[in-house]
Amino acid sequence: MKKxxxxxxxxxxxxxSQKMLNIFAEAAKKFGIETEIIxxxxxxxxxxxxxxxxxxxxxxxxxDGLNELVAKMEEADGIVVASPVYYGSVTAQMKTxxxxxxxLGEAHGRSFRSKxxxxxxxxxxxxxxxxQTDMMLWMDRTEMVHVGCGWCSATSTNDNxxxxxxEGLQYPVRLAENFARIWNLExxx
Ligand SMILES: Cc1cc2nc3c(=O)[nH]c(=O)nc-3n(C[C@H](O)[C@H](O)[C@H](O)COP(=O)(O)O)c2cc1C
Numbered sequence: 001m002k003k004x005x006x007x008x009x010x011x012x013x014x015x016x017s018q019k020m021l022n023i024f025a026e027a028a029k030k031f032g033i034e035t036e037i038i039x040x041x042x043x044x045x046x047x048x049x050x051x052x053x054x055x056x057x058x059x060x061x062x063x064d065g066l067n068e069l070v071a072k073m074e075e076a077d078g079i080v081v082a083s084p085v086y087y088g089s090v091t092a093q094m095k096t097x098x099x100x101x102x103x104l105g106e107a108h109g110r111s112f113r114s115k116x117x118x119x120x121x122x123x124x125x126x127x128x129x130x131x132q133t134d135m136m137l138w139m140d141r142t143e144m145v146h147v148g149c150g151w152c153s154a155t156s157t158n159d160n161x162x163x164x165x166x167e168g169l170q171y172p173v174r175l176a177e178n179f180a181r182i183w184n185l186e187x188x189x
Contacts, residue, residue, distance in 0.1 A: 002183055004116075005076040009083035009094030011041040016162045020154060020172050024080060024120070029177035031185040033078075033097040034113060040093040047098040054107040056109045060100060069097075070104045070111075078116035078179055079144065081135050085123035087189040098138040110143050116182060117144035118175045122162055127151040136153035143150065149175035151169040 010017040025035040083090040105112045119135035121128045154168025
């Protein structure tokens with residue numbers, strides 16, 4: 001059974017990013033794809049210190065769950081990251097996750113290489129491109145294979161709720177379908 005790890009970079013507990021990931025998870029289930037959501041805010045990850053000790057010891061010295069999360073990423077077949085747009089970029093939670101997991105994956109011999117990956121953004125109004133680019137460049141550097149779905153993003157405008165963006169809410173479904181197509185998985189009846 002294929003497994004996809006879903007990484008939520010929003011600091012808000014019940015949030016638009018979570019909504020998009022839930023939609024992906026529901027759609028993925030139809031193809032027998034297992035998912036697990038990781039909430040970065042709950043982990044309270046420390047920032048990367050740039051010490052590069054991970055290249056010597058194969059682990060990060062910070063005891064905040066990052067080593068265990070990277071182990072989960074290495075076991076997974078795919079990884080989907082979701083972030084709200086903050087000032088035209090990803091959240092600090094997502095950036096910290098990308099820095100630290102990326103470096104540790106490199107220390108492990110580029111261990112995320114050839115995994116399927118997807119990127120989801122939500123915003124009130126503007127800046128998807130910056131945040132998407134941040135996450136896609138991380139995927140490129142870590143040698144994952146980015147799966148498109150026609151731009152996986154949803155916008156809320158004034159009420160801060162993406163529920164009325166019907167087009168945006170369809171993208172995670174299509175993303176899950178594209179994972180399934182690449183893996184040759186049939187929809188289960
Ligand atoms: C510090 C901060 C910066 C933000 N910057 C932007 C921005 O540049 N563009 C935008 O459209 N929305 C911006 N927003 C709004 C969020 O992207 C939007 O509310 C998003 O849906 C929140 O996602 P969440 O519900 O998953 O936390 C910002 C919000 C905060 C708190």
